[in-house]
Amino acid sequence: MSNSEIARNLFMLRPVDRAGSADVPEEVRLIDRVRSGDREAFTEIYRMFAPMVHGIVLARVPHDEVQDIVQDVFFIAYNRLDALRDKAAFGAWMASIARNRAAEFYRQSRPTEELTEEIRGTSRPHAEAQEILSAIRSLPETYRETLVLRLVGGMTGIEIAERTGLKPESVRVNLHRGMELLRQKLGIRGRK
Numbered sequence: 001m002s003n004s005e006i007a008r009n010l011f012m013l014r015p016v017d018r019a020g021s022a023d024v025p026e027e028v029r030l031i032d033r034v035r036s037g038d039r040e041a042f043t044e045i046y047r048m049f050a051p052m053v054h055g056i057v058l059a060r061v062p063h064d065e066v067q068d069i070v071q072d073v074f075f076i077a078y079n080r081l082d083a084l085r086d087k088a089a090f091g092a093w094m095a096s097i098a099r100n101r102a103a104e105f106y107r108q109s110r111p112t113e114e115l116t117e118e119i120r121g122t123s124r125p126h127a128e129a130q131e132i133l134s135a136i137r138s139l140p141e142t143y144r145e146t147l148v149l150r151l152v153g154g155m156t157g158i159e160i161a162e163r164t165g166l167k168p169e170s171v172r173v174n175l176h177r178g179m180e181l182l183r184q185k186l187g188i189r190g191r192k
Helices: 003-013 026-035 039-058 063-083 087-108 124-137 141-151 157-164 168-186
Strands: none
Touching: 026 039, 026 063, 026 087, 039 063, 039 087, 039 141, 039 157, 063 087, 087 157, 124 141, 124 168, 141 157, 141 168, 157 168
16 A cells, blocks of 8 residues: 555545535534624524523523523533634533533532412413423433423434434433433323
8 A cells, every 4th residue: 555545535534624615413503603803793603592492401400591501501601702712512402401400509609499389370281391390300310401402402312312412222211211310201102
């Protein structure tokens, strides 16, 4: 094998990172744009990752607090974007910020009780949604997050894996086991 053939083979094994290349994830290009001062690019990042961040936070904190915490997560990410070492891991980094911000919420807040159905005076569909969300929140964290991203956020298993940095196989297992546990909690018989 000649030197040129060896060099060509090595070149083929190494991914080429070109701005605008189809191999470069969209969020990497957007991060570069944000770092160069393009604020509109961060708006696009928000649109891409808001459903994931919302789902992660919703799985952990009271519904009334979710939107404020989601905004906090994006504010933190924007201000710390220069600290991000691996732009390709942006989704996992955002998921980590969301989890940490939700945990911080409980460290900073005073204990509160959610309104009962009689006090709230809401319709039955809302009560059912609250019951299901409450059941999801009682599940182990691993299942809780993926279920909320799937059932509330409407994300596919592949989207959940791409955004959170989890392996697709892990997401699939978490969704399957989580749904089984949720059915048990809600008294719904599994499919046969």
